[in-house]
Amino acid sequence: MSETDLLTLQVTHIRTLQQRYEQALAECGYDSLLISSGAAPLRYGDDQAFEFQGYGPFLHWTGLTGQEHSWLLIRPGQAPVLWLYQPVDFWHANLELPEEPWHQAVELRFSEQREAPSMARTGQLAVIGDPAFLGEVPGEHNPEALRQALDETRVRKTPYEIACLARANELAVAGHAAARDTFLAGGSEFDINLAYQQATRQPEAEAPYHSIIGVNEHAGTLHYQYYDTAAPAQARSLLIDAGVRFRGYCSDITRTTPGVGEGRFAALVQGLERLQHRLCDMVAPGVDYVAIHRKTHEGIAALLSAAGLVSGLDDQALVEQGVTRAFFPHGIGHFLGVQVHDVVGERQPSPEDAPFLRLNRTLEAGMVVTIEPGLYFIPSLLEPLLDGPLGRHLDRDMIDELRGCGGIRIEDNVVVTEAGSRNLTREAGG
Numbered sequence: 096m097s098e099t100d101l102l103t104l105q106v107t108h109i110r111t112l113q114q115r116y117e118q119a120l121a122e123c124g125y126d127s128l129l130i131s132s133g134a135a136p137l138r139y140g141d142d143q144a145f146e147f148q149g150y151g152p153f154l155h156w157t158g159l160t161g162q163e164h165s166w167l168l169i170r171p172g173q174a175p176v177l178w179l180y181q182p183v184d185f186w187h188a189n190l191e192l193p194e195e196p197w198h199q200a201v202e203l204r205f206s207e208q209r210e211a212p213s214m215a216r217t218g219q220l221a222v223i224g225d226p227a228f229l230g231e232v233p234g235e236h237n238p239e240a241l242r243q244a245l246d247e248t249r250v251r252k253t254p255y256e257i258a259c260l261a262r263a264n265e266l267a268v269a270g271h272a273a274a275r276d277t278f279l280a281g282g283s284e285f286d287i288n289l290a291y292q293q294a295t296r297q298p299e300a301e302a303p304y305h306s307i308i309g310v311n312e313h314a315g316t317l318h319y320q321y322y323d324t325a326a327p328a329q330a331r332s333l334l335i336d337a338g339v340r341f342r343g344y345c346s347d348i349t350r351t352t353p354g355v356g357e358g359r360f361a362a363l364v365q366g367l368e369r370l371q372h373r374l375c376d377m378v379a380p381g382v383d384y385v386a387i388h389r390k391t392h393e394g395i396a397a398l399l400s401a402a403g404l405v406s407g408l409d410d411q412a413l414v415e416q417g418v419t420r421a422f423f424p425h426g427i428g429h430f431l432g433v434q435v436h437d438v439v440g441e442r443q444p445s446p447e448d449a450p451f452l453r454l455n456r457t458l459e460a461g462m463v464v465t466i467e468p469g470l471y472f473i474p475s476l477l478e479p480l481l482d483g484p485l486g487r488h489l490d491r492d493m494i495d496e497l498r499g500c501g502g503i504r505i506e507d508n509v510v511v512t513e514a515g516s517r518n519l520t521r522e523a524g525g
């Protein structure tokens with residue numbers, strides 16, 4: 096899509112949000128809404144702040160990550176008013192906003208004050224944002240019913256949002272290719288992270304989440320957070336889970352690469368990849384996302400048996416007796432948008448056998464989800480199984496051998512369309 100088309104879509108996106116917000120305000124009995132972008136709190140006892148990305152509803156309208164102390168006013172029948180905090184400051188620079196068509200769809204003002212703008216108050220005002228930054232602003236702060244209704248406006252993405260998510264995928268796919276090449280050339284986790292940042296032209300602080308870069312057994316820690324500066328003597332596997340933000344929108348992609356000569360592990364990666372494709376193909380309107388999660392467990396059971404990791408138990412028993420959960424402990428995925436784990440995936444608690452599933456709704460066109468099956472060798476989950484009554488069904492030697500490869504996760508970003516789905520990650524060449 097051309098830059099011009101994308102920017103035109105953004106204007107339509109703002110009009111759509113105006114309609115959705117007007118409806119939510121009317122249903123909840125408010126006449127206007129003030130949204131705070133928020134700001135980064137200082138670390139305790141320090142003059143340094145945490146990294147800041149921005150409050151979801153503010154990003155939904157503006158895409159402006161990193162804009163602290165800014166405010167957006169929404170009123171029925173009127174253009175939104177956006178106050179961007181731009182102080183006179185010789186310590187920091189202010190954001191230089193390139194001229195873009197969406198500025199015509201909002202009333203843009205610049206403010207030197209951090210506090211909410213003072214405005215003539217008419218009717219019922221709601222104010223949403225991090226309570227730490229709302230101060231004494233008049234109006235009702237973070238009313239629950241309205242917040243829920245506004246979160247719901249983020250569930251079905253507009254064409255602009257889907258275009259941004261597609262671009263976030265294209266950018267991240269280039270980073271994943273560079274990461275894989277660096278791993279295969281003998282690089283360390285630290286080197287792989289640098290290669291990813293270089294290829295994506297994105298500093299890590301601006302990424303949607305801390306990149307997960309696990310070589311060898313580190314790949315078995317689901318959100319492994321360190322970067323070894325030394326490369327291992329033997330590079331057996333790489334798991335990289337990393338994304339990019341584009342105009343506020345996040346990609347969330349995982350790839351696993353076996354090291355040279357890791358035939359058994361490579362076969363498992365291939366098996367999981369085939370399963371992942373089948374799961375992505377299930378994405379369509381009307382499908383219960385929990386059914387995709389359950390299908391994953393059936394697929395993992397078949398993979399474990401085919402690999403000889405387990406024997407003497409059929410697939411159903413492997414699922415029912417919790418064996419597959421020890422190898423695949425997380426959920427199959429979540430909503431994706433201006434937050435990597437986008438909001439309101441769970442309108443009711445997830446089933447007891449899927450406690451970490453963040454999305455349990457029936458899929459609708461416009462939703463964007465991740466599909467991320469995994470198969471890991473995690474000692475704290477496998478030891479109790481090996482030492483228990485089911486232990487005789489597991490091949491301990493094979494598990495011990497594969498433990499050094501940590502685990503596998505393969506994650507794509509998929510749009511639910513009227514006709515079925517679009518896999519943004521594969522479309523981007525990932």
Ligand code: GLY
Pocket residue numbers: 304336337347435467506
């Ligand atoms: N990157 C975190 C996740 O996949 O949910």
Ligand code: MN
Pocket residue numbers: 347428429465467506
């Ligand atoms: Mn994810």
Ligand code: MN
Pocket residue numbers: 336337347348349506
């Ligand atoms: Mn991920």
